[in-house]
Amino acid sequence: MAPPAVCKRTRPVVDRDRSPSRSRGSPAPLRADDDRPRKKRKVAQARKDDPTGPKQLAAATAPAAVPSAPHGPAxxxxxxxxxxxRVETLRAYLLTRLPASSRIRRKKLRLxxxxxxxxxxxxxxxxxxxxxxIACPHDANGGGGGGGxxxxxxxxxxxxxxxxxxxxxxxxxxxxxxxxxxxxxxxxxxxxxxxxxxxxxxxxxxxxxxxxxxxxxxxxxxxxxxxxxxxxxxxxxxxxxxxxxxGFQRGQAPRQGPAATAADGKPVAMPVCTVPGLYATKPxxxxxxxxxxxxxxxxxxxxxxxxxxxxxxxxxxxxxxxxxxxxxxxxxxxxxxxxxFPPLLPAGLTTIGKPLCDVISAKSDNTEKPSKPAAPHEKRYADIVFVRSRMYYAKPNITSADVLNRFPYQHSAPKKPVLGRDVASINKEHTVHIMMYMFPRQFGLHNVFTSVVDRTTTAQKFQDYTLREKEIVKAFGKRDRNGSGNKVPVPKRLRGLPMCLVEKLRILHSRCSYFELLQHYCPDPNKSNGQKMSASDEAVPIADDAAMADAIPMLSSERDAQESKQMVRAPPEHDDATRTNSETVPEPPETSALVDLATPLAQISAFCQAVFKNVIPNDFWGSKEAIQCHNKALFLKKVDAFLRLRRFESMSLHTLVQGLKIADIEWLAPPGLKDNKLSQTDLRKRQEIFAEFLYYLFDSFLVPLVRSNFYVTESNGHRNRLFYFRHDVWRRIAEPAMASLKISMFEEVKQSDAVRILESRDLSFGQVRLLPKQANMRPIMNLRRRVMKKGEARLTSSINMILSPVASMLNFEMKQHPERLGSSLFSVRSLYTRLKAFKQHMDAKKQRTFYFAKVDVKSAFDTIPQAAVVQLVGTLPSHPLYYIERHVEITAPEKSVRHSGPVPGGHRGRVLPPRTWQAVAKAGSDTTGFHDLVETRLAAGRKNTVFVDSAFRKAQDAEALAGLAATHILQNLVKIGKKFYRQKTGIPQGSVLSSALCNYFYADLEAKELGFLHADGDGDGDCLLLRLIDDFLLITTNEAKAARFVQVMHRGHPRYGVAVNPNKTLVNFRLTVDGHDVARLPPGAPFPYCGTHIHCSTLNLTRDREIKNNLVFDTLTVEHARSPGYHFKRKVFNYFKIQSHHMFFDTSHNSLRTALRNLHSAFTETATKMWAHARCLPSETRPSARLVITTIEELAEIAFVSLNRKSRALQRPDYKFSVSKMQLTWCVVLVGFSCVF
Structure with missing residues (x-):
């Protein structure tokens, strides 16, 4: 019999983290310089693995022993x-990182x-x-302690x-x-x-x-x-x-130059760097x-x-x-x-957003080679959005030498047949050439699915693939004059039937009469009313068959055949700048609204659908008649929906492919395996090829088709609605306005002088377009566009981007010296602060009678004298040196968006946090760091925002900044057609500097011409002058001052280029100026100002809601996404959010009755937009009654929390919201929504 095992006596285990004393002796002091002795650490480490220990020991060692269960909640x-x-506090993170043996130290950290x-x-x-x-990109919650x-x-x-x-x-x-x-x-x-x-x-x-x-x-x-x-x-x-x-760089610190040594006359010390091999460029x-x-x-x-x-x-x-x-x-x-960092993906998804089981090679059989190049990151169809903006503001293509995709084919093929080559081989080359445009991914060319967009060549989300001749020559070589060259290998999947269908498409394309289709479906509105065509109209071609249908590449031999049928007549060159009489300028059509001359959307859709029916062979949609009819009808329905989208709406490839049946499309099947059972790999390959075909039809066929036939633009009064004008119609209504604009605002610059000016500076030239505005046109100058640098295939910085340091300097000066801005308002919302302070001041004086006067300056930006503005700019900088720094601001979505219920499709419906780059100017003598800048200037009034510094810091001399602004004002070049013009009056309206310069300039007018408003004895404080850019509003208790203000402004001030539009002047008292009665507000009506209404007695604020019912649809931007219910709910919440500014609901300024009326109006407008939004959705994705009711209930809850939350009290300490939740829910929400539903 074996002797019994000897049991060793173990010491009692004491929870060292929870007990204030040790197991033996007196309490130990809290030492922070070292851990326990090595021997005790070993014993504790051995006891840690004992599963029979007490619960207290297990609780004390759990954070370090089990990394997946960190201390404390995330x-x-x-x-x-x-x-x-995982995101956790610094205390919780450190508790998980301490070694398991450091129990006392863990206790000290807790306490x-x-x-x-x-x-x-x-x-x-x-x-x-x-x-x-603490946030870790990987789940680093510990493991093994920090002493390893x-x-x-x-x-x-x-x-x-x-x-x-x-x-x-x-x-x-x-x-x-x-x-x-x-x-x-x-x-x-x-x-x-x-x-x-x-x-x-x-x-x-x-x-x-x-x-x-x-x-x-x-x-x-x-x-x-x-x-x-x-x-x-x-x-x-x-x-x-x-x-x-x-702020660190490799190498030795450079010598301190003038830009780094002097600011305000005091030397600036460079930051000290203690890291070897580096030097500091900024603190x-x-x-x-x-x-x-x-x-x-x-x-x-x-x-x-x-x-x-x-x-x-x-x-x-x-x-x-x-x-x-x-x-x-x-x-x-x-x-x-x-x-x-990209946003986190749900479990089981890869970076391309597909299930892990779907990330496999796109092969159809063992002999099929994968598409070249290999695609490690393939874009999801939902992320591939058609760039509809390429349709907007396009010029007609009337050059017979080129085709629609803008490349000359006479250099790529001979004009006459070459001896020894039959017509069949030439046609095959033409067909293969077209197939490289249709299926670039299969040929290994740049494509939208797997390739990276080159941001140096395009500012769009995806590249423009209507021109890829250089890429084809680079990949497969260039054909010589005899048409011979490297033979392009056709992928196995595209041989046979696909090539035959593309050949048939090419033939149908050459036979299609695009001009006749346009005349039939989209006739000229003037000619359709029986008007005769003028001589000038006859000389202007719309587009002939060759120039209109050339979305498909064709060679010169085919183009010559079409040109023999109908020649393209280029319009005569007109020098609009020299026109001084009405005989050489086409008379604009007589109509009450220019948008009435636009072609209706139904006709546009019918024309485009007719083109597809005549050009695309039916076998592309399927071999069986039922599948063919289904796919073709569904595709044409998507074409109609694409054309009816509003300005900022778009369609994704995912939406386009939804509902299409591709399993029975014969030409997608691999050669020789058409009767085999369809595998998952083969199905994905078919989807890949068919997706390329669909993307080509929309991006490189439909979009250029619309561009070459219509001028697509929005109007001044229809918000997001688009109008399609035939190019000849647009020319008749735009040329008179453009000719007048060239005479009044611009002067022509010689080509040589313009080139010399552009080469001597970084500023490029702007472009002008016209926007329909009732019966006239409004010029819009685009200074945000990036243009190609001469001699290089890359985009340069836009004019506004180059001027951003000047804008940052002006923003800095406006915050440092707000007194120099006079009565300027930076936005309509800043009206609330001044009006509330004025009301409190008047309440103390018990003043209840107010006199209102509003005047509007005509064409403010276009009439400001340039010399006076340049002289003013030189006086604005208060420091000889500025530092321009950039940082990123990332703001969390609203709580209503983040927690509005589950999102179908996982992360696909999620709203990503907006990221914005911000440039901030600092004085050269300012040595404060980024944290101080955020605390004092950036974070005030912000909520749930993360500020991230960047390494960018650039010194800017004040004289150089003022000189750059002067150059921009005096030498603002614009390109109209092929000629350059200089703006001779006013300041550029689309410039990033325009608003600031206008505020400073009119502030000087106020100080010198309107000083009487604040200079009459004890009348100080009886006037409130407000100005938003060029809209002046005076609220005063002195009727004489109000009358004098209107008289002074109506007199005009040529020195400032100020001339008031008398038709827009409005007062609330009886007034006559120069023998004419000034428009008077009806008694009891609120006074309108910049979209708000001000009560003439109580100064309560309400919103101007005089919106026509038929314009509600024009204000929407509907997202046609995978999760329509989620996006519907999110949009409804946003409809209320944009109306929830505290100026309308502050019961310390407005009466409770006014606040309730504002709430009722806000919910009524939200309900109207909610109904219109649902009507814009397809019938199969419209919200159900249950979803509508749930959305209304959540909206009431979110509205009350939003209007009553603490963040508003932090931003506005005097803000007060006295509406109860019951009042908001029953008296406002239900009543407001019942008016619509």
Whole structure:
């Protein structure tokens, strides 16, 4: 019999984190300089694995032992949760990173700042631990403790749910790299505790921060790639995409020039850099903040493992600090820039948004080769949106040498048949050439599905594929004059029947009479009424068969045959600038509204559908008659829907392919395997080819077809509605207006002088288009367009982008010296602040009688004297030097959008947070960092916004900025047709500087011509003058001042170019000026001003809702997405949001009755738009009654929370909302919606 086992006596286990005393003896002091002795740590480590221990020990060690169950609940931040798998407080993160043996240290970390009488540094540290947020791109919640050699065990994190971020590969090398760094720096490591932590440049915390910066630069240099640019090579990606590295550069600091040494007459010291091999280009407040209290104290509290934990935190994670200004705002302190992270995908999806089981090779059989090039990131059909904006504002194609896709074919094929070559081979080359346009992905060419858009050549979301001859020549070689050259290999999947169908399409295209179809379906409105065609009209071609139908590439031999049927007559060259009489200018048609001359949408749709019926062979839609009719009818229905979309609406490829049956389309089947059973791989390949065909029909056939026949534009009074004018009709109504504009506003510049001016500066030229406005035209100058640089195939910066430093400087001066702006309003909403203060001042005086006077300046931007504005610009800068810095602002969607119920289709219906780049100007002597800038200037009035600094910082001399603005004003070149013109009067209306310059200029007018409003003895404070750009409004208790104000403004001021439009002047009292009665407001009616109504006695604010019922549909932008119910609900919430400004619901300014009336009007308008939105949806996707009721109920809840939330009280301390929830729900919502439904 074996002897019994000897049981060793074990010591009782005590919960060291929960008990204030040790198991033996007196309480131990809280040491922050070291952990327990090595022997005790080993014993504790051995006991940790004992499953029989008490629950207290298991609870104490759970965070470190189980990485997947971190300490404390995750923080549900509205914005960060969309980019990171887990967000937690700094305290919770550090508790999971401490080693399992550091129980006492974990307890100290829990109790920091929670003692009865904490010291100031402890309160500061406690606030940091509880408010700072830690977000990791990978789920790095611990594992193994922070004392390991890899620096905290960061590599043992869970799987990465965001494929754009990979786990660092050099975790195991960080201790060795730190040794190299210390040797390079030649500095001794100091030792600190909580009580005596050093805060100098050589403190442990400072060394960690410097080491992290040095490590990030080293890693970026190792991962950089070399690309060829022109004649030389360039390293790409050698700058770390990490916030902590902003403001540092490799190499030695350059000598301080004048731009960096003097500002306001005082020398500016360059920032000091303590990282070896780097120098500072601007102050980096991120790094400086990490070196200041309480960060050294926090490092000391972490003990021996603090070095590795802190390094892992700064390198692998993102840290966000809260801002006191605003509500829920944060600034990113460390980590990769959050703007480069794509939003998280749901589980089971890849970066291309397909299920993992669907990400397989697109092969149909063993012999089928994959499409070239290989597509590692294929775009989803829902993300491929047709660029409808290419249809807008197009010029007619009337050149017989080119075809619709704008490339001459006479260089790619002989005009006469070549001996030794039969017609069949030539036709085959033509067909293959067309197939490369239709199926670029199969031929390995640039395509919308797998290729990356070159942002240097286009500003659109996708590239324009109507011209790809250079790409074809580069890929397959150029044919010589005999038509011979490299033979283009046709993919196996496109041989046989697909080639025959494309050949048939080419033949039908050449036989189609596009001109006759246009005349039949879209006749000229004047000629259809029996009017005779003038001689000038006869000389203007609309487009002939060759120029209209050339969406399909065809060679010169075919084009010549068509030109023999009908020659294209180019219009004579007109010099509109020299026209001075009405005999050479076409008379505009007599009509009450120019939009009445537009072609109805039904006729446009019928014309385009007729073209498709005549050109596209029926076999493209299927071999069986039932499938063929179904697919063709559905496709033509999508064509009609595409043409009826409003200005900002579009259609995705996913919407186009929905409902089409492709399994029975014979030409999509692989050769020789048509009767085989359809496999999943073969089905995907068929979908791929058919999607290419559909995209070609819309992007390279339908869009150019509309461009070549119609001028598509919006109007001044119809918001988002589009109008289609035939090009000859548009010419008759636009040429007189353009000729008048050239005479009154522009002067012609010689071509040589224009080229010389453009080559000597960065500013390019603008373009002018005309916008229909009732019976006349309104000029619109486009200064945001990027043009191609001469001699280079890349886009240059737009004029407004080049002027952005000047705009930033003006914005800075306006905030620093608002008194120089006079009565300027930056928006209609800023009216509320001044009107409320004026009402409170008048209530103290018990004044209830107010006199209103409104005047409007005619063509303000076009009449301002240029010389006077240039002289004013020179006086605006108050500093000789400015620094222009850029940052990113990412705002979380509204709560109503984020939590409005489940979204069908997962992430596909989700609203992505908007990201905006902002440029900010600072004085050259300003040494404040980015955190101070956000706290003092940027975060005020913002909510749930993350501010991310960038490395951009550029010094701008004040004289140079003023000179750039003067050049823009005096030498503003525009291109009309093929000629250049200079704006000789006024300032550019589409410029980013126009509003600021107009405000400054008219403020000078107020000071010198309207000073009597604030200068009469004790009458100070009895006048409120408001001006939004050129709309003046005076509210006063003195009738004489109001009358004098109107008289002075009607007199005109040629020095300022001010002439008032008397037809728009309005007062609320009896007034006569120069013998004419001024328009008077009816008694009791509210006074209208810039979309708002002001009560003449109480100054209550209401919204101007005089909108015609038939214009409701024109104000909408309906999203035709995969989740119509979700987007319907989101749009309804937004319809109310845009009306929920506190100026209409503040019961401390408005009466309760007025606030309820505003609520009722807001809900009635929301209900009207809700009904119109539902009517715009197809019948199969319209919301159900249950969804409508649920939306109304949620809207009532969201409206009350939105109008009564604390964030409004933080923005406006005097804001008050006295409407109860019952009043809002029953008396407003139900009554408001019952008026519509």
């Amino acid at each position: 923080v549900q931040h509205a914005l960060l949760a969309q980019y990171y798998p 920091v700042g929670k003692t009865p009488d904490p010291r100031p540094v402890e309160r500061l540290l406690s606030r940091l631990l509880d408010t700072a947020l 050699g890899s620096g905290g065990g960061g590599s043992s994190a869970g799987p990465n749910t965001n494929s754009a971020v990979q786990q660092p590969a050099d975790d195991d090398d960080r201790p060795q790299l730190r040794t190299i760094f210390l040797q390079t720096r030649q500095a001794d490591e100091s030792y600190v505790t909580v009580s005596n932590a050093s805060e100098g440049v050589h403190s442990p915390q400072s060394e960690i921060v410097d080491f992290v910066v040095w490590l990030l630069f080293k890693r970026a240099k190792q991962n950089a790639t070399t690309k060829v640019f022109g004649a030389g090579n360039k390293r790409v990606g050698d700058f770390p995409k990490h916030v902590l590295c902003h 980096n407040q991120h790094a400086q903040t990490l070196k200041e209290p309480p960060w050294p104290q926090l490092l000391a509290l972490l003990g021996a493992s603090g070095q590795a934990i802190m390094t892992d935190l700064l390198v692998d994670c993102s840290l966000f600090l809260p801002m006191d200004a605003g509500y829920g705002n944060y600034v990113q302190l460390t980590g990769r820039n959050v703007r480069i």
